[in-house]
Amino acid sequence: MNRDDTLWKAILEDIFDDFLRFFIPNADQVFDMQRGFVFLDKELEQLFPPEGDAFSNRSVDKLVQVFTREGEEKWILVHVEVQGYADAAFAERMFIYFARIFDKYRRPITAFSILTDRNSAFLPTEYRQDFLGTSLVYQFNSYKILAQDTAELAASDNPFAAVALVVQLALQKKKLTEEDLFSLKLSLAKALLTKSFDKQKIRQLLNFLRYYIRFEEAETITKFDQALDQLTNRQQTMGLEEFLLYRERKAGLEQGLEQGLEQGLEQGLEQGIEKGRIGKSRAVVVNMIRQTAFSDDQIADLAEVNVDFVAQVRQELA
Incomplete structure (x- = not known):
């Protein structure tokens, strides 16, 4: 697992309630947020072993058990796929994930693919198969971060929008000078600190920002760290x-x-x-x-x- 994978796994767990609210407008009416979530990473590994399996090089994925507000207790599995590169077999892989998960749990499943690649033409939303009168269409939610309106994300009061903004800036890194990247990254930090988010979530989002967008020069890293120290009034100065x-x-x-x-x-x-x-x-x-x-x-x-x-x-x- 590389560092970005680890950061994605961590932030999805940290703000999963906001993730649901971001994609499902009435999430608080549908889900019982007070019951929390169960992250089924071990169960997912059993379905897709990390070695000796065609899916060993898969991208970040989370399998999460959530609870609805309906009278009788039942739960839904939410499968989140974060994909950082264009993959011709992606839609088929999403379907196989669905099939294996459903075969084991027999529960309703909603699937989200969060696409973090730079290929604007890559936006898979369904898998189709048709052969001699037997057909199958599997559709899933796809969210292309590159295609999102930056101004709308900046205006959003949902923490997941801040995550999307960080990824958008990371995608621009190759086109920016070190100085421009510093200014934009610091602007994101300042904007984040003006949001009325829970303090713990702001801390988690700042960690995602600090480690997901990396500078090339040590001097720039030090400069950013010092600027962030001043913004957050931290007494302890630690290097990135x-x-x-x-x-x-x-x-x-x-x-x-x-x-x-x-x-x-x-x-x-x-x-x-x-x-x-x-x-x-x-x-x-x-x-x-x-x-x-x-x-x-x-x-x-x-x-x-x-x-x-x-x-x-x-x-x-x-």
Whole structure:
């Protein structure tokens, strides 16, 4: 799983009630939000094993059990697919997901595909099959982030609109200078802080913004981090993940050079780089434990370390 996948999985869980409200206008009348949601990641893995299966390279997906407001207890499975590239087999894959999920649970299913790719012509909404008098049409909800009106998203009071704006900016990254990207990313943060969202959700959305749109230059990362510190009035200044990677890598090289004066340049560099790598990993993990609500598994994915290492650092900080 790459970092963007982890961020998507986390934000969908953090604001899933708003996700439902964004796509279903009367969501609060249909669903009992107070009962919460059950995220069936393990059940989904059983249906689509991560290895030895044609779907092992699938994009982000969430299977969620929700509860309706109807008199008798029943639930609906909401399947969310986040797709970051054009895929000719996408519609067929959505149907196979539906078929396997329905075969196991025998419950009503509504499916959403959130398309985060740059191909404006790619917008699958149905799967069709017709052979010798037998036909099938499977339709699902598709939401193309690239095609959405930016002004409407900015005016929305739904947190999921803020997620869509972040992705839209990330899609523009290749066409923007580092300075322009900084200005637009900071503008998103300022706009987010003016919204009347729950404080915890604002924190989660800011984390998504900070890590989903990444700068190339360490100086820009530092500048953005400082600007965000001022906006949020945080007393503790922590570097973003990319800055920590850069800083620790540089520290490792410098330490290696110092050791090289006594032990030989080549050997010193190797030792310094290795020590910097370990320090880098710890700094990244400490940063995320202190500033985010990510689980140990999510932090391990983002920092590219073993989950046991994350657990050990968390215990040391307790």
